Amino acid sequence: MADSPVQSLGFAGLDTPLRVANPAVVRPLLDPVMAAWPFTVTENDPPASAAFATISPAETGKWRLEAPLAAKPVTEYDPVNAICDLVVEMSWERLRSRPDLLCLHAAALTFNDRLVIFPNARRAGKSLLSATLAQRGHAVFSDDFVLLQVTPQTGAISGIANGIAPRLRLPLPDNLSATLHSWIMDRIAVRNKQYGYLTGIDLPQSGTTAPVGAIVVLEGDPTMTEPASLTPVTQEAAMASLVTQNFGRQVHAGAILRVAEALTRTVPVLRLRYNSVEDAAALLHETPLLRDLPAAQMAEADMSATLPLAPLDLPDVMVDRPVDLDCHFAKLPDFTALETGTALYLADGDGFAIHRLNPVSAIIWTLLDEGLTGAEMAEVMQELYGDVPAERLRADVAGALEFLWQERLIAPCSTRQMEV
Template sequence: MNAVKPVKPSTIRLDFPGLTRPIHLRDAEPVANALQVGLSGWRPSVQAADASDNPASATHRRGGAYVVQSTYLDEPMDGLTVTGAFCAIVADLSEIWSEEHPKDLMLHAGGVVIAGQVVAFAGEARAGKSTLMARLTAEAWAQVLCDDVLPVQPDGQCLGLGIPPRLRLPLPKAVSARFRQHVQDNAPLRDGQYAYLAAETTAPHGTKAAMGAFVALTRLESGPARFHDLPKVQAMAHVLTRNISLSDETDPFLERAQNLVEGAVCLRLVYSDLEEAVALIRQAFCDGLIDIGPAMDLPPAPVLSPVALSDSWAQMAQVRLRQRGAETYLWHPQENSVLAVNPIAAVVWQLLSESQTGDAIAKTLAEAFPQVTPATIRADVALLLAQFEAAGVIRRR
């Protein structure tokens, strides 16, 4: 992990209940206020920082913006708004929780308590998970645990960390007037990119409930909202690929994940209209009126065009590499996305810790795999970089 720079006299230390590693803030009172306003029921103690502290992250003001330095980032995040700094810090809080609670499964999923049980929602990037969780904060019958990281404790209870759902701005034109007004009234933290929904229906830190249902989200361009059966094997694959915990206890994790899936109703929610989806969720989990269609074949993934190998690329600073046994994933907490990668793809992503052209990467791989033709390697690299770009884990330089 990267070290955080030494403190200065004006630095304060925030200690969050349940965590041993603190957060440092220097000349960043608006960020401290944002944490007070944005986090639900998770109030840190405040004291002067000390040089002997071992902070997980440190935020300071520079000019009219903020810089966040974190042990989980290869380089500081600079030029952040108050909302951007809040976003970076809460991502670190999730990381610290995972690190200090290795027996918790940390599912990359949204979680909502409905009628006393948790309904977990997971989906591929752009499936609308965070928007749906934010929209559900407008409903009195739903208590939103999270939109991004759902800890599941060893006793099977899902835990709310008190982190509010985040919306990407601007809102889609198709959202309802009611939701638009809800965002206006309940998003005290916002900038031009994100808004956090600090509504009364956001569950306070420490809220617990057992999982009752696991829902995979599929958003289509058109068509009515409907539920389909989700085979247990597919639900298990969702859980396995969405565990972002730092624990290496593979066997216990597999057993717990299997128990979690076996004890839950597993469904796929297909929708195009957000309001229809919310109405259907209420009918299913509040009223018990649920019509489940058969398991469905998903539409094929869009075909990507290979990138130009002459272009230069580098890792997105926020992306974390996660490994679970033989499985490797790239997790982007700011984009709420998880990408499963094979060993070669993981190596390519690690090569991009420093800016490189596709040509340079292809040359490196050609030297490592002389039995493969250079033309094949170049074609594979061009397509892999396109996949990385689409997933938001690399950027052009």
């Protein structure tokens, strides 16, 4: 296979191409999966260093995927599993090419002219739900990762279609109707024993945009006997769902918090509890709660705040001695704080990480504005929690300060610095 032809596929929106060896073998499986992601073909043999990945059939019958920036730079898999890994690497390459985009582990489908986002939830079956909604005519922007962009001039938050066919686990569940089972299997064009890619559906071209109109948190419950239900979710619960599903590569953590807050504030956030995926899809398709949806919108104040790209890595802050509770600490500049209900989220000024503070750390964060030493904070905590031993409270305060220090949110300073 060393003398096999090589093609360079330049996918729209990616800065570097995909290198395909022996395209006569690879393309019949790859093309249906990327059915709605336009690409150009160059018939040459580009060096591997010029491509974000190289995919090629191996002598063993497996396919070899070489992606230097992946967690595993070289892998050999069954052809369909190799394509699964390639899809993941293509999503990362898209973020490398557009580091300003946010990205959520989620499915996203259109309901009229709005995009409804379904954040990832363990064993919730978002891909199967996406397929079932596709049967009812809903366009699938993504069944796995959703790119989000904010229009600078208007603050509108939109989702971007990825153009990749949804991937389903095989075999399909036994509780599907014969009609749905046949509809799905008739459209599985690329498959092995584990996975199948669903083709022949309404799959918008990669790069197509639609305003975000709602968020639906999935809660699959195999023990349910009652019909599927759709109920409002608090902003606090919605924030927790969105923040934990973000994997934007270089988006500043402060920007992620602001966009998540805007989403949960300006569009409906609902929880879908269900057992039967067909029951759930019917409810979503018919409910008036997903009609005449608003468009997600950033606040003007957040639109005007520009944040740099976050670093890809930072050296650890070394706290190499016990926290001195007689010391003063100060908040480091440019942090982002967001409070929803009883939850407090913080992003450091570098934009490297988002933290949801526990109750003790949240109180300590507030007390930092009073100019107190760690020991004085412990005395305040003693007034709040009189039944907790003083030494335990001092240890809790020290632990909270150490955590905030390590995460680049505060730093120790002298009394003189505090007074200045």
